[in-house]
Amino acid sequence: MTAMAWDTERTKGLLLKAATSEFCARGLAGARIDRIATEAGVNKERIYQYFGNKNALFDAVIVAALSSLMDEVPIEGNGPEAMADYAGRLFDHHQKDATAPRLLFWEGLERGTEVVGLPRRMANCASKVNSTIAALPGVSREDAGDLLITIVSLCDAAPVLPALDGLMAGNDPGRAQRRRAAVVRTVYLAAAALAAEASNADSTLIT
């Protein structure tokens, strides 16, 4: 047999993938190192060599998952419609794969204010805020951030609270599409209000 070269990147990748799935399902406290290693088909000692410990592995998963999301769902276009469209695509993304929202809330609950990978994530957030300002010229930085928080709250909470949806509004087929429409409309309204406010402020200045 051709002695295959060590493919440490592949091993790391397998580990990270398995860890993402385990942490997504069970969180930091509920995840089991042995399960991650087994699912990855890798000896668990590798985790300690490559990532350090359970916490650091969680960090790596969080940073990888949340920043890849940034590229996958960009803000495109202009006007309140662009923000509504962004919300719709974010909603769809999370519905197809709830990894990001779940990890986000696990992190919020288990880590509190302690954020890992700060520089990269600050840059990601700033980039989204900038895109929002570009789409809604004249809105303040803080209002743009607020709108984004609104969007994330609306799109990310649902996949994490499946029960709430069932309790509040039945489980009809087509339920997800209705919820999507509600989110998109709400975001449109909020964005339009901000845009209107911004152009008012403008005209006030001009007058």
Next chain:
Amino acid sequence: MTAMAWDTERTKGLLLKAATSEFCARGLAGARIDRIATEAGVNKERIYQYFGNKNALFDAVIVAALSSLMDEVPIEGNGPEAMADYAGRLFDHHQKDATAPRLLFWEGLERGTEVVGLPRRMANCASKVNSTIAALPGVSREDAGDLLITIVSLCDAAPVLPALDGLMAGNDPGRAQRRRAAVVRTVYLAAAALAAEASNADSTLIT
């Protein structure tokens, strides 16, 4: 000393209070039975006598915390303003004490669709939906539920994601008040849109 009678209700209460705090802070997987017992000043064996096991204790905490919230923050008044006001009061409540939102998200993450105390909670939700319909005459049951989900998402996500707020919009003093205003306004817009739609549908029928 007067030999005090066994006060099992007090013991149960101490246990439930300590458990609420522990589960709120660390979730089901992260909570420690020993810590709960110590904090309550009660022997941990009592937990198994009174509540059965860790899972059942978690259930008891969830049901107690989430249904007491229902009474503490009612929907009052009429029109979109009433829903906006409700959102504002819910926001304030959660800001003062993040127990309910945290427990809600812990449950969503750790339990998935499996809901405990179903009858009582269905009743609670139905009651909120009814109040919403009363406040916004003509809206459908599903739209009312949708609006409530929107409100809960907006009010409950923030206390669980303190980091997101910091990343998206700085940590100015007065930040919380600005966020509150944004939530209230967004809910007002969403509720007003539903109300307008409902009266449109009405006039369509009349015409």
Next chain:
DNA sequence: AAGAATTACAACCATCCAGTTGGAAACTGG
């Protein structure tokens, strides 16, 4: 090709932890 360095892994370890137990203390009915 010898030796150094790296990767892999099975077995191991110390601790933690949910849940149990056996019996002491406090109450109750008679």
Next chain:
DNA sequence: CCAGTTTCCAACTGGATGGTTGTAATTCTT
């Protein structure tokens, strides 16, 4: 005041779990 019941607790248990280690296999260096 005595027998029976309930509340309480310190000590225990058995399995799980995060992390380590000794060693073999593989690759790199010269």
